Structures are given as structure tokens and as C-alpha cells.
Amino acid sequence: MFRGIAKRHGGGCVMLARRIDDKTIGMLGTAFLCHEKGYLLTAAHTFSLTDELGFVMPAPVDQFNRSVLESCTFSPVTVAQFDAANDVALLKMEVAVGVRVPPDGFGSDDLAPVGASVCYLGFPHVQNGQHALKVSGTILGSKVLASNGSRQFLLDSMAEAGSSGGPLIDLASNRIIGIISRRFSPTGTGASIRIGNHALGTESMISYATAVSHALALLTAEGLHV
Structure with a gap:
């Protein structure tokens, strides 16, 4: 199952980045291809609307690759739709070349049962500086509504920084049902005791994913059909 998912969806996952200056880019998180016209989806919190955004394609998923890229190509994108409340964003490539999106790639978050085996890329x-695509397996722990009504999945895993988006x-349908958002922090986002750059008490084995229906709403608003 995991091999099939890596083969079907791995080639569409990219590193989201921003341009710092003429020679430097900074990596932000993950995005993935969602439409053959050159659109990508990601989590809205991964970037600022003032960023000069782009993406970097990874090496083929089934070969041994360098964990840190020595050089890469920055391909510009613009923000097409932005939904901060539900933490999803739709990006558009300036040049849509060689875009291949799996047919019938999206599933229904309504039909995804609690306890289902899922994975994320x-x-x-x-x-x-960790530039290798990773496949992570977990279970869909519960389905919740945030205080603003946002539909979210709770996952029984620690989604690392950078996997957002x-x-x-x-696994059963091999279809996308959500977008990785963030990890639950028992201490919230306020001040905390730190050792080096690590904030104590912020780790948990619960992560959030935004239900795919919020992402599909952005595609519809853009006049796209999937």
C-alpha cells in the first residue's frame, strides 16, 4: 500500500520555498500538485503573503538521493487563493511545464472513517536542510471541528516541521483526504521554557490535517474542476 502511494503521489510533492535574495532561497514546507493547469496546494501558515514564493522539485523518490541538495532550481509561483481560517492555500505556477496529476486523486473527508490507516508525504x-521526501504512516484518530467550524483530522503521529502542506x-482508496497542518502543543503557543532552540512541553503525538473539502473549495473558487 505504501509503495503504491509513494509511486502515485510522491512525484507531485515539492518543497515550498521563498526567495531571500538573488542567490539565496529559504525552504518553508511542503506543497503538492493538484491540477494539470499548474496549481499546487499547501498549508496557508507556511508562508507570508509578502513572500516571493516558488518551489523546488525533489529527486525521484525511488532512488538514493542526497539528503541535502547542493543546488536546485527555484520555480516561481503566485498565490491564487488563500484561506487562513482553514489553513489552506492554492498556488499557481508561472510556467506549468510537465505537470502530471494522478487522475481521480481526491477522496471524500466525509467518508474517511475514524481508525482508518492513512499516510502523509x-x-x-x-x-x-533535510531535502528528502518522507512517507509516514499513521491512523486517523478522530474528526473534529475547530472553534471556527474548520473540519480537521486528528492524527496519531508527530508530524515534523516541514511536512506542513x-x-x-x-490507504484503502489511495486518494488525498486532507492537508497536513500542524502538531498539537499541550502548552499552546505562548511563552515556554527553552533549552537551546527547543521549547519544553510542546511535543505531542497528535497532529492536525485540514479536511480536503476546504482545499477543493479553493479550486472551485478558482474555476477549476477535479
Whole structure:
């Protein structure tokens, strides 16, 4: 199952980046192809609307690759739709070349049962120079509504920084049902005791994914059909 998912969806996952200057880019998180016209989906919180955004394609998933890229090609994108409340964003490539999106790639978050085996793809710690795509398996722990009504999945896993924006996939159907958002922090987002750059008490084995229906709403608003 995992091999099939890596083969079907791995080639569409990219590293989201921003241009710092003429020679430097900074990696932000994960995005994935969602439409043959050159559109990608990601989590809205991974970037600022003032960023000069682009993406970097990884090496083929089934070969041994360098964990840190020595050089890469920055391909610009613009923000087509942005939904901060539900933490999803739709990006458009300036040049849509060689875009291949799996047919019938999206599933229904309504039909995804609690306890289902799922997996997600992303670039954990891409901000720290880890540039290899990673497949992570977990279960769909529960389905919740946030205080603003946002539909979310709770996952029984620790989704690492950098995986935000990656696709959540139902193993049974091999279809995308959500977008990785963030990890639950028992201490919230306020001040905390730190050792080095690590905030104590912020780790948990619960992560969130935004239900795919919020992402599909952005595609519809853009006049796209999937």
C-alpha cells in the first residue's frame, strides 16, 4: 500500500520555498500538485503573503538521493487563493511545464472513517536542510471541528516541521483526504521554557490535517474542476 502511494503521489510533492535574495532561497514546507493547469496546494501558515514564493522539485523518490541538495532550481509561483481560517492555500505556477496529476486523486473527508490507516508525504525539517521526501504512516484518530467550524483530522503521529502542506492519503482508496497542518502543543503557543532552540512541553503525538473539502473549495473558487 505504501509503495503504491509513494509511486502515485510522491512525484507531485515539492518543497515550498521563498526567495531571500538573488542567490539565496529559504525552504518553508511542503506543497503538492493538484491540477494539470499548474496549481499546487499547501498549508496557508507556511508562508507570508509578502513572500516571493516558488518551489523546488525533489529527486525521484525511488532512488538514493542526497539528503541535502547542493543546488536546485527555484520555480516561481503566485498565490491564487488563500484561506487562513482553514489553513489552506492554492498556488499557481508561472510556467506549468510537465505537470502530471494522478487522475481521480481526491477522496471524500466525509467518508474517511475514524481508525482508518492513512499516510502523509512531506519534507520533515526542510527548513534545516533535510531535502528528502518522507512517507509516514499513521491512523486517523478522530474528526473534529475547530472553534471556527474548520473540519480537521486528528492524527496519531508527530508530524515534523516541514511536512506542513503535504497530502494526507487514505490507504484503502489511495486518494488525498486532507492537508497536513500542524502538531498539537499541550502548552499552546505562548511563552515556554527553552533549552537551546527547543521549547519544553510542546511535543505531542497528535497532529492536525485540514479536511480536503476546504482545499477543493479553493479550486472551485478558482474555476477549476477535479
